[in-house]
Amino acid sequence: MNRIHIVSNRLPVNINIENDIIELIPSVGGLATGMRSVYKEYNGKWIGWPGLPSDDLDEELTGRIEQKLIEEDCVPVHLSKQEIDLYYDGFSNRTIWPLFHYFAQFIDYDHELWDAFVSVNQKFADKALETLEEGDTIWIHDYQLLLVPEMIKSKKPDVTVGFFLHIPFPSFEVFRILPWRKELIQGMLGADLIGFHTFDYQRHFCSSVRRLMGYEISFNQIHIEDRIILVDSFPMGIDYNKFRDASTQIFQRPLQEKSELHRELEKYFLISPNRKLILSIDRMDYSKGIPNRLRAFSRFLEDYPEFIGKVTLIMLAVPSRGTVEQYINLKREVDELVGTVNGKFGSINYTPVWYFYRSLPFENLIELYSSCDVALVTPVRDGMNLVAKEYVASRTNSTGVIILSEMAGVAKEMGEAIIINPNNTKEIADAINQALIMPLDEQRERMSFLQDRIKRYDVFKWSSEFVKSLKKVEKIQNSFYAKKINSKIMDKLTAKYKSAEKRSIFLDYDGTLAGFKTNPNDAKPNAELHEILYKLEEDPRNVITIISGRDRDSLEKWFEGHKINLIVEHGVWLRKYQKEWKMLSNASDVWKPNIRPTLETFVDQTPGSFIEEKNYSLVWHFRKAEPEQGELRANELRDELTTMIANHNLEILEGNKVIEVKSGGINKGIAAMQFLKNQNFDFILAIGDDWTDEYMFRELPESAHTIKVGLKNTAAKYKVESVASVRKLLLDLTK
Ligand code: ADP
Ligand code: G6P
Numbered sequence: 001m002n003r004i005h006i007v008s009n010r011l012p013v014n015i016n017i018e019n020d021i022i023e024l025i026p027s028v029g030g031l032a033t034g035m036r037s038v039y040k041e042y043n044g045k046w047i048g049w050p051g052l053p054s055d056d057l058d059e060e061l062t063g064r065i066e067q068k069l070i071e072e073d074c075v076p077v078h079l080s081k082q083e084i085d086l087y088y089d090g091f092s093n094r095t096i097w098p099l100f101h102y103f104a105q106f107i108d109y110d111h112e113l114w115d116a117f118v119s120v121n122q123k124f125a126d127k128a129l130e131t132l133e134e135g136d137t138i139w140i141h142d143y144q145l146l147l148v149p150e151m152i153k154s155k156k157p158d159v160t161v162g163f164f165l166h167i168p169f170p171s172f173e174v175f176r177i178l179p180w181r182k183e184l185i186q187g188m189l190g191a192d193l194i195g196f197h198t199f200d201y202q203r204h205f206c207s208s209v210r211r212l213m214g215y216e217i218s219f220n221q222i223h224i225e226d227r228i229i230l231v232d233s234f235p236m237g238i239d240y241n242k243f244r245d246a247s248t249q250i251f252q253r254p255l256q257e258k259s260e261l262h263r264e265l266e267k268y269f270l271i272s273p274n275r276k277l278i279l280s281i282d283r284m285d286y287s288k289g290i291p292n293r294l295r296a297f298s299r300f301l302e303d304y305p306e307f308i309g310k311v312t313l314i315m316l317a318v319p320s321r322g323t324v325e326q327y328i329n330l331k332r333e334v335d336e337l338v339g340t341v342n343g344k345f346g347s348i349n350y351t352p353v354w355y356f357y358r359s360l361p362f363e364n365l366i367e368l369y370s371s372c373d374v375a376l377v378t379p380v381r382d383g384m385n386l387v388a389k390e391y392v393a394s395r396t397n398s399t400g401v402i403i404l405s406e407m408a409g410v411a412k413e414m415g416e417a418i419i420i421n422p423n424n425t426k427e428i429a430d431a432i433n434q435a436l437i438m439p440l441d442e443q444r445e446r447m448s449f450l451q452d453r454i455k456r457y458d459v460f461k462w463s464s465e466f467v468k469s470l471k472k473v474e475k476i477q478n479s480f481y482a483k484k485i486n487s488k489i490m491d492k493l494t495a496k497y498k499s500a501e502k503r504s505i506f507l508d509y510d511g512t513l514a515g516f517k518t519n520p521n522d523a524k525p526n527a528e529l530h531e532i533l534y535k536l537e538e539d540p541r542n543v544i545t546i547i548s549g550r551d552r553d554s555l556e557k558w559f560e561g562h563k564i565n566l567i568v569e570h571g572v573w574l575r576k577y578q579k580e581w582k583m584l585s586n587a588s589d590v591w592k593p594n595i596r597p598t599l600e601t602f603v604d605q606t607p608g609s610f611i612e613e614k615n616y617s618l619v620w621h622f623r624k625a626e627p628e629q630g631e632l633r634a635n636e637l638r639d640e641l642t643t644m645i646a647n648h649n650l651e652i653l654e655g656n657k658v659i660e661v662k663s664g665g666i667n668k669g670i671a672a673m674q675f676l677k678n679q680n681f682d683f684i685l686a687i688g689d690d691w692t693d694e695y696m697f698r699e700l701p702e703s704a705h706t707i708k709v710g711l712k713n714t715a716a717k718y719k720v721e722s723v724a725s726v727r728k729l730l731l732d733l734t735k
Helices: 030-036 059-070 081-100 111-131 148-155 181-188 199-213 240-252 260-271 290-303 325-345 362-371 386-394 409-413 425-436 440-456 459-482 487-499 527-538 552-558 592-605 627-644 668-676 693-699 723-734
Strands: 004-010 013-018 021-026 043-049 074-076 137-141 161-164 193-196 216-218 221-224 227-233 276-283 311-318 353-356 374-377 401-405 418-420 503-507 542-547 565-568 573-575 581-583 610-613 617-621 650-655 658-663 683-688 705-709 718-720
Touching (some): 004 030, 013 059, 021 030, 021 059, 030 386, 043 111, 081 111, 111 148, 137 148, 137 459, 148 161, 148 181, 161 459, 181 199, 193 199, 193 459, 199 216, 199 221, 199 227, 199 627, 227 459, 240 362, 240 386, 260 362, 276 290, 276 386, 290 311, 290 325, 362 386, 374 425, 386 409, 401 409, 401 425, 418 425, 503 668, 527 723, 542 668, 552 565, 552 573, 565 668, 573 668, 592 610, 592 617, 592 627, 627 650, 627 658, 668 683, 668 693, 705 723, 718 723
Parallel strands (some): 004 043, 004 137, 043 074, 137 161, 161 193, 276 311, 276 374, 311 353, 374 401, 503 683, 542 565, 683 705, 705 718
Antiparallel strands (some): 216 221, 221 227, 565 573, 573 581, 610 617, 617 658, 650 658
16 A cells, blocks of 8 residues: 545644744644644645635735645645635534534534535545545545545545544434435445444444445445445544653653743642642533533532532633534533633632633643543533543543543543533532542552553554555455456457357346346336347357246246246246246245244334245245344344254245245255256356355356356356346347
């Protein structure tokens, strides 16, 4: 793998221009802080918005900005005021952000915002496409750029594309609210690897893919028409050593080198050695639960008045998205609440809440992390929350307690924190008390576990795991493509076909000659298929056999008039052209009354599913059932049936949205071989899409040309993508 380029809405640095001097300021937020530590390792560029409107920049200034950014390996995507308004403040932060954080009441459904989102995503994709060179990989980040993966893939299918979502992916019931839900999923599916912080977000995403797109997902692989997409969870870490080392150094500095904040903090402890500090750090965002936190702190002072005058909450809120209405309202609410708490519990010598509404330099953050006894992290929803991890890393003496919301992704990794529900004011108040009185031994024990874990899975490990998976998915794709029929293989196949004197052609029906329909009876051959088969039949050297799991009736009816043999029920019956039906095996149906009631129970419990009865098999179809429930029940049914059929000559077949129980000792492989017995074919072709066709691929002689429809693993020699490609292949052979 050569270079990896990063694409995100915001660059790791923002441009600030004062008196014509260009200043680079580090961006805040988990994405920027995390990726900043790793992106140089991949020798690529970071493509993103430099944080200011392009309207006021003349050519000369733009050139200077670009030059300055290039020194940091950054490539700017310039956005006008209008684009910032509609795409960034608009669809990204007034539509997707509230939706993905379960604030449905804040969502703005506006087509104008959507249109801007599409066109700005295209702008990012174009810039990325411009930057890409042969062999480069691309790693796209976060909710502002959900459409970019597909925009890149559609132009450059050979580029490996990774996508990581830094915020939660909501449950389908919430995601479906959005009018453009399908477009967003399609956009994401342009990636080869899609990463989330937690398994829950991954699960929610897969559920939306299944329900909205109907794609099959096995384990963590999504099978779409011509690709496999890997989905996985990678909990983002921090640059642990950077925080630990900075924290160690800060305390070793001589007094004159200490920051003003540090000196103030030391003075404070000198005057009141028994005072305790609680720390709260976030961007000013309604997802962070800042008002809840203030209410809980107020409740704590009410319920535990012995702490009044002894505990201070340092509340740091970085200004964020300040032109969006909900953020303006939140700022007002927080200002008022701080005033209320300070007014209620404060005195001349005591200010319960120290409130800072600004960004602070790294050094000050470290001073706060290492000086505060408790970190209070109470988001109502948070994709990960790196602040909690930064606090842990900065505690060089392993003391300190974290109170953590169960709604933050990070809670999954921090069982040793005091976990609270951010809507439970009383619980948080009690947790503050518990944290403040926690014995040092217990603090150290909990903190050491946390430190070990967060140190091990740091941001370098996180990104290297993601990149490792990108390589893995490249391999998976390549092994799929290796078997794909290309023009060279097709030429060879055609040459063998042309020179053969007697050809046997086995064709599966559903999923091979015709696409799946919700109702199996609707899948009858159309005019195009009849035409192709007639063409094949014209050649007297061709012996064509449709080999299917279906029962006798429909196939007999559908292929009346064709010079075709039929093998049905997975090989139980054979009807040679113009002959009678003949049984190929000693199948039995005496077992049916024992199995049918179980299947009937599953039909009752799974709306939309039904039973199909064949002579020697029973089939439970769940294509019409609600997809997730169908898959779930299929797993249960498979489990139950496996126990039931033990010691009986029965088999379970799993087809496409069907589970079939059938008499044992029969399969398409055995049937095809029986059919071939005593005949001299010098060309055998077999095409099928399903698990049941794998028997045929395995049993047929080595010289047979076996072809799988779809991308799944197979014993067949070759693969084609779809029913349309099968039809084209057959037609090409007749030319
Ligand atoms: P989000 O990504 O939603 O903002 P995170 O907790 O994951 O939340 O990340 C916030 C990042 O921003 C952290 O790396 C933190 O150090 C940084 N940060 C938060 N507040 C400040 C601040 N006042 N000044 C500077 N950096 C801050
Ligand atoms: C969150 C998002 C990031 C975003 C950051 C800061 O961490 O996941 O994509 O960059 O917040 O928000 P802003 O809107 O200022 O970029």
